[in-house]
Amino acid sequence: MKFNFTIPTDQAPLTVKNLLETQWLVPRKVRHFIRTRKSFLVNGKAVHFQTLVTPGDHITLTLEDSDYPQRVLQLGDPQRVHVLYEDEHLLIVNKPAGIKTHPNQPKETDTLLNHVAAYLAPKQLQPHVVHRLDKETSGAILFAKNQFVLPILGRMLEEKEIYRRYQALVSGKITHDLVIDKKIGRDRHDRRKRRIDEKGGRSAVTHVRVVTATPTKSQLICQLETGRTHQIRVHLASMGHPIIGDPLYGGKPASRLMLHAFELHLVQPFTRKKISVTAAPGLF
Structure with missing residues (x-):
């Protein structure tokens, strides 16, 4: 390289x-x-x-x-990759709902990472996950196109230099903007879940802006200050407003989880170019 x-x-x-x-x-x-x-x-x-x-x-x-030795990664379908931004080092794609970010088993081929690997294979490049989205969540997700830039992007994520804003549709009426600052830990009774754990959990902060609200549902913009597993889902459910379509945390039934990573912003670490993408069409 x-x-x-x-x-x-x-x-x-x-x-x-x-x-x-x-x-x-x-x-x-x-x-x-x-x-x-x-x-x-x-x-x-x-x-x-x-x-x-x-x-x-x-x-x-x-x-x-x-x-930087490469690992073995099965190739998926490059046609399923919707590119939002790409340069020599970075790739941002629009993830559909219902697909995992990365495989958990070596022979899996139907995850976003597999499909992005197939997209980059003709260039003799291999993608690396910078951050993940839950299987049920859609929207903008960032990949490194080489292992050289990967730790730099990881540090930017830790230092809150990569900004992500989500659209969420929740049950109930939220009348004002708020900041949810509640620690999150593992659920001891269900390994799939997380829960509010102020004693043993990790710090988690979510900023919530109300777009519209009716007596039965609210449209929200959520910005992560931290990136804990299921953070937005757990935080909103803890306020009595679970995301619609989220059976894991008490959401009303829907065709999908109503959570979408609508925007992603960062500064390209080498050129200092400001990168802003919108994963349209979104939820609202």
Whole structure:
């Protein structure tokens, strides 16, 4: 793999070592290979790891396949991939409801990851999951197109630099916007479920904006501050407003779970380009 970068204008000068280690999170073993192979070029020339790189410098980085070994992944159907955004490193697709994000068994072929793998196979690339959506949830989901960018996106997710907004249709009337700040843990009686657990759970914060409300149902926009399993579903159910179509948490029957990842926003980590996608048509 050969990558070309131009150091952005807002990047402070730093050494090659620091760029690879602290900014790009390249593992120590791979950094050693890059140094011994002299495969990091600045403006076309091999440099020492203590060399400063500055805004405007052109970087060429060559990695061997053995630096990041690929795993075996069954190929699905590329025709089932609806691309919302794509560049050299990132891929955002619109996930349908009723399909898993990734396989749990080695021979599975009918998950979104399998289908995206088939889409990228002609380019000799393999996708990597950055975050997941529940099987019943639809909408925008981000994949890394190589293992080089994967830890960078993972850190962005942890540091809340990837913003996701969801549409939800819930039972009952919610009259005002709110922030739900309740810890979430595993349900000891049902391994499929999560529950509010203020003592042993993990911190979970969901911002809720009311779009419309009637006496029987409300249309909401939910933004995640954290990304716990089933977070929006558990939080809304805990307020007495389960998502319609969610039998796991007491929602009224419907054709599907009425939860859709409508928007995804982030800054491309190498170019600093702002990326905003909308997974239309959505629920409302």
